[in-house]
Amino acid sequence: MIYFDAGATTLEKPESVRHAMARAVATMSSPGRGNYPASQQAEETAYQCRSEAAELFGMDSPENVVFTGNATHGLNVAIKTLVKSGSRVIISGYEHNAVTRPLHSIPNVRMTVVDTPLFQPGQMAADFAVALKQGADVVICNHVSNVFGCIQPVDEIARLCHRHRVPLIVDASQSAGVLPVRMDEWQAAFIAMPGHKGLYGPQGTGLLLCNHDTHTLMEGGTGSLSRQQEMPGDLPDRLEAGTHNMPGIAGLLEGIRFVKRRGVDKICRQEQNLTAYAARRLELMDGVKLFCDGDFLNQTGVLSFIVANRDCEEVGEKLARRGIAVRAGLQCAPLAHRTAGTLKSGTIRFSASVFNTMSQVDRFAAELQDILRENVKM
């Protein structure tokens, strides 16, 4: 199978990730629960993972790097900490359900959606500036749209939030490991990210970078302050109730090391090159409409397209039968589709990782062309 669904999960992982996970299963128990080697080794691995993540993402303190199950988990903590009934919240028009559903669950949230057209980061920053002038309690924005790969102007939005003293939550699901994500520059309240996409860790891992007091989403044992019935006030224990996913954390640590070794800039360029090449192949096909930034300066390795008179799920299924994995439909982001005008059709999403090659793109394009010809025959 040729896998172009890295926007959901990177399937191919560095070998070091698999090895670290197997080693963790065999040798690690729970961190902080005992003065014996299995627990101490888990402690050491967890600490190392927090430290290396803190370094990669511009955090002063490893204590403020919290392990989560995925980005959705982190976003829920962040949103439910900052957004209360009646809060005024500004979000971009490209948010995932991981943002919009938690907001929907809080009553009487007054939401402003900044629905700037695709690939216009300058305009989007200006639109956020206008929205912020009306007043807000929280701003939430993804760094990269999971549907269209467009890079949002988070640097500018962060500056605006800072000026207006409004806390910012950044969803770095599609950018962590692909673009510079820097807490020290953005000074966001929270940055949430998965471990299993651009950080090349396993599913069931994520990080929440915290620069703000937090409310707990879940309570339980932490191996600390056990007589106290309230959750500890200090991070990371405050947000890490229960036994840690040590195989996952050990894998994530190796994923982060892989990203650091290879370099975020290099990874980004490689994915952009693959996607730009795919776009050049697809734009020659009759009936294919691409959603892309011409020079790929404002787009990562994610490319959405539609095929005239064809159901996107049907095309996705035909590609799957030919050994090509892509994501079709709404990609859990109906708001992004509404903003881009593709809510009815959905899109087919191609998303690359560093393990993809140009020849795989050629094969993908050839199979798609073949499917389109089949359609003509029908």
Added chain:
Amino acid sequence: MDYYLFIARSVTQAQHMARILANCGIRAAVLRTPVSLSEQGCSHAVKVRAEKWNAALSCLNRTQLQPLHIYHQDANGYSEVRV
């Protein structure tokens, strides 16, 4: 042998403290705090040799990592150190 225990807020903070101390050239071990010293239940501590405790405290004072309590351990048991 005499030791000092710097009680941390979490195992992660204890590890961070041990790293900071290592950077100051002070060897420190992370361990679970003896239950007799854990007023609020389980916690973690950083253990340093007695002759290093002052240097350790100075080293930590240069960061934002402040121990919750400091205990001196000798043949007579533990005694809290007020700083």
